[in-house]
C-alpha cells in the first residue's frame with residue numbers, strides 16, 4: 001500500500017513534545033515532509049532528529065502560536081520553502097491552573113485562551129489560503145474531552161477547547177465546497193509530558209481520572225496521532241466538521257472526573273474579600 005502522505009507537505013504545532021511529536025513522526029512515516037512549530041527549541045530539534053532518522057524532510061520554526069505575526073510568517077515560510085501545504089495540525093496547547101473560577105487569575109484565563117484557541121483561529125486563517133492554492137487538503141485541530149464536559153477547576157481550558165470545536169465546525173462549513181476538510185480530535189487522558197507534570201501537581205485528581213477511564217489506562221501519544229492522521233488523510237475523504245473522541249471510553253459515562261471537587265480543589269477565595 002502506498003504511504004498516505006507521499007509527496008505531501010504537512011504542518012504541526014506543538015511538535016516539540018507529546019501528541020504533536022507523535023503526529024509529526026506518524027506523518028513522516030507516511031511519506032510527508034513536515035514543518036514543525038513549537039516555542040520549545042530543544043523539543044523541536046529532538047523531533048526533527050526523529051523525522052530525519054525516517055529519511056523525512058523536517059523544517060523547524062520556533063514560535064509562539066498565539067502571535068499573529070509569528071503564525072503568518074511561519075505559513076509564508078512553508079509557502080516559500082515547500083510551495084504547498086496539504087495537511088495542518090493545530091495542536092499546541094497548555095492546561096492552565098486547576099482553580100475554581102473565584103480563584104482563577106484573569107491573566108491565566110487570557111493566556112490559556114490565547115495559546116489554545118486564538119492559535120487555532122490564527123493557524124486556520126493563514127493555512128486555508130495556502131491549502132486552497134495547493135488544490136485542497138485538510139486540517140485537524142486538537143481539542144480535548146474537555147470540549148464535551150465541564151471539568152471543575154479548568155474554566156480556561158474547557159472554554160478554549162469548546163471554542164476549538166466551534167471554530168472547527170465553522171471553518172469546515174466555509175471550506176467543504178473548496179476540497180478542504182476540517183476536523184478535530186478530542187483526546188482523553190494521554191500520557192504526555194503535559195499530563196505527567198499535571199499528575200505531579202495534583203495527584204488526587206490524577207488518581208480519579210485514571211479510575212474514571214473504562215480502559216483503566218491513559219492513552220499513548222501514538223494512539224491519538226493515529227486518529228489525527230487518519231482524519232487528515234484521504235481515507236477520511238467524506239469526514240468534515242467532526243470531532244473524534246479518542247479517550248479509552250472516558251466520556252461514555254459522562255466523563256465525570258471531579259465528583260469530589262470540594263476536596264480536590266477547595267475554594268480559596270473568601271466571601272469577605
Ligand code: NAD
Pocket residue numbers: 013014015016017018019020037038039040043063064065066091092093094095115142143144145186187188189190191192193194195
Ligand atoms: P505537551 O506539553 O507534551 O506538548 C504541548 C506542546 O505545545 C509543547 O511542546 C509546548 O512547548 C507547545 N506549546 C505550548 N504553548 C505554546 C505556544 N504558546 N507556542 C508554541 N508552542 C507551544 O502536551 P500534549 O499532551 O502533547 O498536548 C498537545 C495537545 O493535546 C494540547 O492542545 C492539549 O490541550 C491536547 N490534549 C492533551 C491531552 C492529554 O491528556 N495529554 C488531553 C486532551 C487534549
